[in-house]
Amino acid sequence: MAEYGKEPGKPVEELIVAGVDIGSTMTKVVIRNGRTMSTFIGPTGAEYRTLAHKVVEDALNQASLGFDDLAYVVATGYGRMSVPFADQQITEISCHARGVRSLLPTARTVIDIGGQDSKAIKLNEQGRVINFVMNDKCAAGSGRFLEVIAESLGLKLEELGELSLKGDTAIKISSICTVFAEQEVVGHIADGRRLEDVLAGLHDSLASRVYSMAERIKLEPDVVLTGGVAKNIGIRKAMERKLGYQVLLPPEPLLTGAIGAALLAKELVLKAIEQGQPLKKERRPLEAARFFE
Amino acid sequence: MRVAGKGLARAKELYEERGQRAKELRVEGRKVLGYVCLFAPPEIMHAAGVLPYRLRGDPREPITSAHTYVEPLGCPYVRNLFDQDLKGRNAFLDGIVMSHSCDMVQRVYGIWTYNNKPPFQYFVNVPHTLVPWSREFYKRELGFFREKMEQFAGNQVAEIKLKESIRLYNRSRALIRELYELRKLDPPLISGTEVLEVLVAGMGIPVEEFIDLLGEVIEEVKARDGGPERRAARLLVYGSVCDxxxxxRLVEGSGANVVTDDTCIGTRSFRHDVPETADPLDGLVDTYFDxxxxxRTDRGTDIDRFQYILDLAREYNANGVIMYIYAFCDPHKFDAPDVRRYLEQAGLPVLIIDDDYTMTNLAAIRTRVQAFAEMLR
Amino acid sequence: MSEPYSEMARAVKSTDTVRNIKKYAPTFYARTKLREQEGKKLVWTMVGVPPELLVAFDMVGEWPENYGTLCAAQLIATGFCEEAEAEGYANDMCSYVRNTMGYLRRCREVGGVPPEAPLGGMGNVHLLLGSGWVCEPRYKWFQAIATHYMDVPVFNDDPVSPAWDTDLEDPRIAEHYKTQLRATLKAQVTFLEDIAGRGLDLDHFRIIMQRSHQAMKFWHETLELRKAVPCPMGSEDYYTAIIPQLYLLGTQEAVDFYQALYNEIKARVDGGQGVIAHEKYRFSWFGIPPWFNLGLFNWLESLGAIVCVESSYYVKKPPELDFTDPVEALVDWIWQEAVERQKESTEVLPEVVNPGRFSALVGSKLVARWIEEYKLDGAICHRLRSCRASSLGEVHFRNVLAQIGIPTLIFESDMTDPRAWSDAQIKAQFREFLEMIDASRAKRGGRG
Structure with a gap:
């Protein structure tokens, strides 16, 4: 086990750490090498997360590093418990909060809309998590909702948001369940309604669902939107209408969790050095995910 | 009777074997009644010479048989109990006793006894408001229950017998409180998982044996090394029935210690002794109704009605509360926003977990609990 | 048959009396204006509380449940439900409750009545008069309003209902329950006396009770007339015609309305006139209807299907009563009906003691009897996602009816939360159900 900072000629500043955020669809890797940061995003591998370690490999290759160069690896996200190559697992709540705190320090609330779930995190002035809430296991409050609709309309997921902005009058989508909402959307289209209007209603519907989940912890500005769905302009605008003020966006909303994980990895190493205690490392080789749940 | 272990080992064995001891006693001629909720006081059954056996659900077993008789949109705990019954898990019982803990229980009682008639059935009714006439109603109801138990067991429940049973149950309450004392330390000397095993074990054996078991457990825990590790998160678990x-175990495996609770099989049932009143039914009304x-009981509209939770948390040095609430549990869900607000205003962070009793959403629950523990670091 | 893709639809009523209900029941429909003019104390109350008491104390009522149906019909309920969920009220909780909690949250937010609220809102409430009948959400609801949003006095009655196997023939047991019923009603009277600052005028109350009795007799007789083939009145009228029964009992308006309705329905039966000329299917209906889509009943009628009897809000024939002591007459009325209901086998309907004197579900023996009396082809159960009181027991009905060869359709939606509605799916289920009945008829060779 490498004990950083204690080896001669390896100053603390040159620590190399990684944060790996294994989401339901994408794996995001951030490697911090001293002050420089390299990032990599790749598919997780359907439901079985078999490709997560590949993404880490690609990220290391890109940074011209080997797995053993990493002093510490923190895994987070939906699939964090099933990757064997991390030293520690930290929840996406803590990691998103840490990431946002460094990127957008004025944030008091983080709303993350991912592929499989969504969550809201409340931060105090120091950026510490003071409350959070996550949605139930229901696709209707997540990116999955948009994916399903895009698929059934034969549209690209990326174009939904822009199209929805062209709607004049949003058509209310009343069903709460993704499957029913899909039928409702198809029904409206078959009934000759404008696609843009239907999409506008659809984005409103997702935004209000996420809003009523997030508001349970009392939203406070600044609100930061993260996760893949944050890139969807339609959702962003619908969310802003609901809130009555603008939301902030990190440069790459997908990476917030991985950035936070890398920062936490570095902090854990530094803290261990400071306390003169060896750091608990549970890492195994860089290999595919195990399945124990 | 085979006794493999003592103390915690014995408790674990009783917990896992589900009704083994009750079955043994039944073979020896003891009458055994399954009950669902404490509104049918076990003291009364005990005084009649009956062994009260608290029915248990099994979260590891998905509901299958009960779907034939009752819709999925209702309390998952009671439906699970009914499902267990349909699967023959209660075949060793002489009958069941249920009570109006909530509407769900009374509805399922009807469907249950209509479709899978037990050899003996009884229902103890309970009003909702803490007013004199409702207390009187409940007292009369307990009187009828006593008569029914006399007929069922063929034993008279003389006042002196009932008072003796109350004293015995109070003795067990005092010992549980003593056991809980050991959770106030940091780290606690005993885990929440172990405590729950002891309490659930106690619900299926005669109170006399439970008293002995508690004595053994307390002695063992005080003397042992290697209890729970110290954790930053010391939690109170609030909820209905956690059997x-x-x-x-999941909470304690996620970086937190559970140091106390506000649940049915927990502080709600032993925090107060049954007062030894001239008419023993008065004492039972005090404890079980008030x-x-x-x-489910209407205690008025003042938000200070939740102060007891805060008191509990402070007494056990808890620094966070998990509200573990089952789907469709109206009594708890109506209070939840106000309980949360009350505790948060007092500086206690709260996490609400909405579950269907079987923890099918295990990964998601674990993430929330871990994040909560990380937050309390 | 091609139909346009439909959204929620309001019902088109069949009878003149129901269509003109606003004329018959002006105090109910003009209540928001009246309460402004008269400056009386406004009571939020709920069904299950005897409406006669409000009449006796000359108090103005508002019914958040009814307001929920209104918000549902105008599709405003979605927004209120979401607001309630944002406040922490779980989405499996009663949608009447969520609608109210969301409305109150919006009131707090805008510091007054929110612009989207129908009828100019629910007014400034002075007291909450709740009922513990049928479900815990009902008394927890007003308790939570007073804890969470506003500090106003609350009274919840506490009528305890026996289990289905309780022996009510045992006079000790009967007296035990009746004592509780009497005590809780008297406490309700005392609470209102304190608020009103005057005692209950027994002579006046006697008249009120007699009017109420008269109205309920007409109403019950009307429901009996629906046994006729073709059926003279369907659910689209029934679910509006219940308004006086729920909110105006004790007024002359209620008597007049039900008398007029009885006369109209009687004339229809005598003339052999039905809601639809060629009835192909006759059904009973269980559960609260989807208030946001009562047009469903018209749609069913377009397929030749008529609902002849409903479990929700069903009223029995009122017993003969001695009105000398009108409070005791009320106790007797409630109790005698409870005993009747219990005889109808209430294994899934324990809540027989209803101070409002109507049903939520009904006993399974009555369900079976309706099949004969109303000449039904099947039963339709609306499983409500957010209401256990009205839904839990429908599977049991299905089992009971299956034993006598009667098919049951259970479909899932909600009473007030339109987000639970899936038009295409639900209508497909109904069509399949009708086809199944056709198929089994063809097998048996001809109808029924």
Whole structure:
């Protein structure tokens, strides 16, 4: 086990750490090498997360590093418990909060809309998590909702948001369940309604669902939107209408969790050095995910 | 009778074997009645010479048989109990006793006894408001229950016998409180998982044996090395009925210690002794109607009615509260926003977990609990 | 048959009396204006509380449940439900409750009545008069309003209902329950006396009770007339015609309305006139209807299907009563009906003691009897996602009816939360159900 900072000629500043955020669809890797940061995003591998370690490999290759160069690896996200190559697992709540705190320090609330779930995190002035809430296991409050609709309309997921902005009058989508909402959307289209209007209603519907989940912890500005769905302009605008003020966006909303994980990895190493205690490392080789749940 | 272990080992064995001891006693001629909720006081059954056996659900077993008789949109715990019954798990019982803990229980009682008639059935009714006439109603109801138990067991429940049973149950309450004392330390000397095993074990054996078991456990825990590790997160678990250790074990495996609770099989049932009143039914009414802190009872509108939770948390040095609430549990869900607000205003962070009793959404629950523990670091 | 893709639809009523209900029941429909003019104390109350008491104390009522149906019909309920969920009220909780909690949250937010609220809102409430009948959400609801949003006095009655196997023939047991019923009603009277600052005028109350009795007799007789083939009145009228029964009992308006309705329905039966000329299917209906889509009943009628009897809000024939002591007459009325209901086998309907004197579900023996009396082809159960009181027991009905060869359709939606509605799916289920009945008829060779 490498004990950083204690080896001669390896100053603390040159620590190399990684944060790996294994989401339901994408794996995001951030490697911090001293002050420089390299990032990599790749598919997780359907439901079985078999490709997560590949993404880490690609990220290391890109940074011209080997797995053993990493002093510490923190895994987070939906699939964090099933990757064997991390030293520690930290929840996406803590990691998103840490990431946002460094990127957008004025944030008091983080709303993350991912592929499989969504969550809201409340931060105090120091950026510490003071409350959070996550949605139930229901696709209707997540990116999955948009994916399903895009698929059934034969549209690209990326174009939904822009199209929805062209709607004049949003058509209310009343069903709460993704499957029913899909039928409702198809029904409206078959009934000759404008696609843009239907999409506008659809984005409103997702935004209000996420809003009523997030508001349970009392939203406070600044609100930061993260996760893949944050890139969807339609959702962003619908969310802003609901809130009555603008939301902030990190440069790459997908990476917030991985950035936070890398920062936490570095902090854990530094803290261990400071306390003169060896750091608990549970890492195994860089290999595919195990399945124990 | 085979006794493999003592103390915690014995408790674990009783917990896992589900009704083994009750079955043994039944073979020896003891009458055994399954009950669902404490509004049918076990003291009365005990005084009649009956062994009260608290029915248990099994979260590891999905509901299958009960779907034939009752819709999925209702309390998952009671439906699970009914499902267990349909699967023959209660075949060793002489009958069941249920009570109006909530509407769900009374409805399922009807469907249950209509479709899978037990050899003996009885229902203890309970009003909702803490007013004199409702207390009187409940007292009369307990009187009828006593008569019914006399007929069922063929034993008279003389006042002196009932008073003796109350004293015995109070003795067990005092010992549980003593056991809980050991959770106030940091780290606690005993885990929440172990405590729950002891309490659930105690619900299926005669109170006399439970008293012995508690004595052994207390002695063992005080003397042992290697209790729970110190954790930054010391939690109070709030909820209705937690009769299985899966959830508490998950919490304790996620970087937190569970140091106390406000649940049915927990502080709600032993925090107050039954007062030894001239008419023993008066004492039972005091404890089971007035003092039993289930939100199904109307305690008025003052938000200070939740102060007892805060007191509990402070007494056990808890720094966070997990509200573990089952789907469709109206009594708890109506209070939840106000309980949360009250505790948060007092500086206690709260996490609400909405579950269907079987923890099918295990990964998601674990993430929330871990994040909560990380937050309290 | 091609139909346009439909959204929620309001019902088109069949009878003149129901269509003109606003004329018959002006105090109910003009209540928001009246309460402004008269400056009386406004009571939020709920069904299950005897409406006669409000009449006796000359108090103005508002019914958040009814307001929920209104918000549902105008599709405003979605927004209120979401607001309630944002406040922490779980989405499996009663949608009447969520609608109210969301409305109150919006009131707090805008510091007054929110612009989207129908009828100019629910007014400034002075007291909450709740009922513990049928479900815990009902008394927890007003308790939570007073804890969470506003500090106003609350009274919840506490009528305890026996289990289905309780022996009510045992006079000790009967007296035990009746004592509780009497005590809780008297406490309700005392609470209102304190608020009103005057005692209950027994002579006046006697008249009120007699009017109420008269109205309920007409109403019950009307429901009996629906046994006729073709059926003279369907659910689209029934679910509006219940308004006086729920909110205006004790007024002359209620008597007049039900008398007029009885006369109209009687004339239809005598003339052999039905809601639809060629009935192909006759059904009973269980559960609260989807208030946001009562047009469903018209749609069913377009397929030749008529609902002849409903479990929700069903009223029995009122017993003969001695009105000398009108409070005791009320106790007797409630109790005698409870005993009747219990005889109808209430294994899934324990809540027989209803101070409002109507049903939520009904006993399974009555369900079976309706099949004969109303000449039904099947039963339709609306499983409500957010209401256990009205839904839990429908599977049991299905089992009971299956034993006598009667098919049951259970479909899932909600009473007030339109987000639970899936038009295409639900209508497909109904069509399949009708086809199944056709198929089994063809097998048996001809109808029924």
């Amino acid at each position: 299985d250790t899966t959830f508490v 003092d039993f802190m289930c939100p």
